[in-house]
Amino acid sequence: MRTVRGLLSLGVALVATCALTAAPAAAVPSRTSQAAVDVTGTxxxxxxxxxxxxxxxxxxxxxxxxxxxxxxxxxxxxxxxxxxxxxxxxxxxxxxxxxxxxxxxxxxxxxxxxxxxxxxxxxxxxxxxxxxxxxxxxxxxxxxxxxxxxxxxxxxxxxxxxxxxxxxRGMGSRYHPYRANRIFDSRTDPNTGGLKRSAGSYLNLTRLLGGDNPHARALVLNITVVDPESDGFVTAWSGDGPVPTASTVNFRAGTVTPNLAYVQTRPCDGSLCSPEGAPAFTIYTSARAHIIVDGFGMMDDGTLLFGRRFQALNPTRIVDTRTGLGTAGALGAGDTRKVAPPPAMGTNEEIVLVTNVTAVAPTGNTVVTVWPADWPDFGTPEASNLNPAIGQTVSGAVLNELGPYGKFHVRNHAGSVHLVMDVTGRFYWP
Structure with missing residues (x-):
């Protein structure tokens, strides 16, 4: 399984700033007759x-x-x-x-x-x-x-x-996690010289995932808005049609605000086409700001091996450092904890927990990162999950992949902070 995930982690991003005309939706591929399809958890x-x-x-x-x-x-x-x-x-x-x-x-x-x-x-x-x-x-x-x-x-x-x-309806998507990696960062974008994205602008991106490119129906991303010049919102969607009456990240001026997003893709189109046929998506921003996009996984078209299905759970708390649940005591600067969720939720790398992580009143501006434990080739990811400001109690969704012994790491960058984690479901590999 690590070999498969390693292949999925390779990739770069192609960027275009003009509006593009999307191609018609591709037919859903199927390897079995509809009668034989089991869509449970897709x-x-x-x-x-x-x-x-x-x-x-x-x-x-x-x-x-x-x-x-x-x-x-x-x-x-x-x-x-x-x-x-x-x-x-x-x-x-x-x-x-x-x-x-x-x-x-x-x-x-x-x-x-x-x-x-x-x-x-x-x-x-x-x-x-x-x-x-x-x-x-x-x-x-x-x-x-x-x-x-x-x-x-x-x-x-x-x-x-x-x-x-x-x-x-045909086969639904199954989830494929991969190592968190940066798709786009306007602060280092050579096309604009590192300038902020303009208010009212459209950012067209594609994600290249090795040979699996054409199979992504949706991408799981963390979209972070940095230092916006006014209150506003960002919307991420397939790019088909006008901007939806919906939002992905809502923010105040001058803040750093991330949010996890499941973003539907559209077929490869125009200047975003790659030899592999990677699908594309679009991000609209209402305010001038820097935009950062990190990739965490994809939802496939049902044809790939090793895709995980989803099981919904009633919300369940598994970590509260204030009470010693999961791990005890606030995390200090640079503190990394290894946490084992309850055995009933899974004990190996086949499981990905769908969690809500809350940082409670940090003593300094900080970054909280979650990643699977005990993989020898898996260092601390560059991407972050939460970016709370001093004194701010804030939540963020995290798809929490477990390591080979059913554990995960959580790290606090600066100051000290209490953490709370609630599970709402899990992806499993049948």
Missing amino acids: YYPVAPTRLMDTREGLGAPEAKVGPSGTVDLQVAGRGGVPASGVGAVVVNVTITGPTADSFVTLYPAGQPLPNASSVNFAAGWLGSNNVTVKLGTSGKVRVFNRNGHTDVVVDVVGFYAADNTLAS
Whole structure:
């Protein structure tokens, strides 16, 4: 398995700054008859679509969610998500205008409130987090807010099949992790001399993954916005059609704001074509800012070996350094911890946990990085998962690949910080 992952880690990025005309969507390849397809746990990307916006009364009352308030959001049957056969969805959750320090938790409707959080934020915060959440009663997700009042926006980007009900759609995608590596960094971009991306600009990128290039239906990326000159947002999507009414990263001026993103691709087109036929995607930014893109994996077209399927879980806390769960005590500057999740979640490199990682009140501006433990050829990645500022409690989604003994590393760069990790599902290799 390490050999396969090593091959997937090779690649470079091609960049174009002009708008491109996308080719028609390619037919989904299939090696078996539709009757023989088992789509359980496979992923289906959709065009980013807004499901809920409490500022406008979309999918919820037109009002901020109050203290200990809940909203039951209908997901199944909306935004490209089928009415049945869906086990979980991938959404981007944006918090805007909160009146108090708080957190929001998304969990299956009809289930008890878990000891877990999806987005942690301070009063007045503007930001987003990628959340994978299991569907509950009648295909709904419950949104809970702990303190104060806040507006909540939810955009859907994809869903997972609960069983074989969706086999008529053809084979869904399976996940392939690879070593985190940088795809694009505007600070070192030779095409612009390291200048910031302009407000209202479109960045067209392609990701080259060895011989697997044509097989990526979606890419799993970390998109970081650095030192924006005004409040704004970034949207990443396939590039087909206009910019969706959805966002990927929301940010305040002068901040460093990352977010995990599942980005649907489009077929190779125009100047972005490579000999391997790598698919492309587009990033739009509303404010002048630096943009950094790191790659963590891809969702295939169902034809590749070793792809992992997804199993949704009720949110479960596996690390809280404040209480000694998983590992005890705040992480100091340069501190790296090795953590073993509960054995029931997996004990080897076949497992990738879908987690939400929260940095709690760091004493300095810092970087938090998570990666698999005990691989002799796997040093500390260049890419980061969280970039919290001093005193900031902030969350970020992490696809947490385990090492050969079922463990992972977590590292804090500067100051000291407490960490909390919640699991919402896992990828497994059947």
